[in-house]
Amino acid sequence: MVRDLTYVTCPKCGHDRNPNTATNCEICGQRLKGGGIPPIAWIALAVLLLGGAGYYFWQNRPGEAPAPVASTPAPPASTAPAQPATTPGLEQVKSPFVKLFATMAEVENVPSGLFNYGGSTTFAPLRSRTVLGAIAQAHPNFKLRYAEPVSGKPGSGTGIAMLIAGEMSFAQSSRAVKSKEYAAAKERGIALEQVPVAIDGLAFFVNPANSVAGLSVDQIVGLFTGKITNWKQVGGPDRPVVPFSRNLQAGGTVDYFNEEVLGGAGLGKVVRETRDTTDALRKVAATPGGVGYATASEVIGQRSVRPVPLARSNSREYVAPFAEDSQVNRTAFRDGTYPVTRRLFVVIRRDGRLDEQAGAAYANLLLSGEGQQLVEKSGFVAIR
Known part of the structure; x- marks a missing residue:
């Protein structure tokens, strides 16, 4: 260019x-x-x-x-x-925006104005009154407004599309930006940059009556593609498997599950569709052979279901998603011993305008020492 x-x-x-x-x-x-x-x-x-x-x-x-x-x-x-002779792929560019601060109040170049943001439903805990209140206290003139999509369901893909269309100042995504999204932005004369701000993991849960000790990643694939149909095949009770999931079009978490866990195979015909995580939790709690999944922060403290420890494929070295204090297993999430983890991103619209400055400021607010403490209080793992 x-x-x-x-x-x-x-x-x-x-x-x-x-x-x-x-x-x-x-x-x-x-x-x-x-x-x-x-x-x-x-x-x-x-x-x-x-x-x-x-x-x-x-x-x-x-x-x-x-x-x-x-x-x-x-x-x-x-x-x-x-300038370099060739422009490297956008996925490999080191962000020039990130600058680490101790407190939110110390973050520099925070613009004044009202800025739309949104996207991944996984980010919901980071849109809480506590987090937004801390941002507002540190920078009163930096006002944020969550933007619901006019059509379709909220999610990472929807948020990135709205960002490209100019309907948001920055987006939140629970998966990496895709090549086709980079290309769509380029057609509009802008670039996208993703800045990781937190670590998350998927938690798999079953009905409390299910005695299965743990599941390996290859067994998870079998359960959700229909290759494993009875719990006794994985060391559980003699009971039919009833998997629950949101539709593949729902957004980042399901998209991540399909791409990174199922290898793009898609959900099997045996999978029953749910509206959201709350619906999945209720249905698994009411179904003896039920199994579901969600971002770990949404499963913490849920007593109606039982979280299942996970192991890597063809292994029985199970790692629990939660520690004994009912918090996420920070050590296992951070060092990768828990097998299904991901990074959460702030997606910035690089167009040299005020929205770019807003996205950079928001990312730096969450990456500040104070912001990372709020990340952990929200059920995620700090990335720094």
């Missing part, structure tokens, strides 16, 4: 959409060397230098002795960092 020459790249955060007339970076506030010089001044300088060079060569054309000329000082070298 050809860059507009009227923009200046920030040497501190790498933001490459600062107007050439800007004296400070729009994102991080860094002083821009050479900023504030209007484009016409650069054009005039180029004409002057080219004219001087032309006069020099005319004076020193072949066959004549060189004419004495006044020495012309070389123009100053550019202070902007050199």
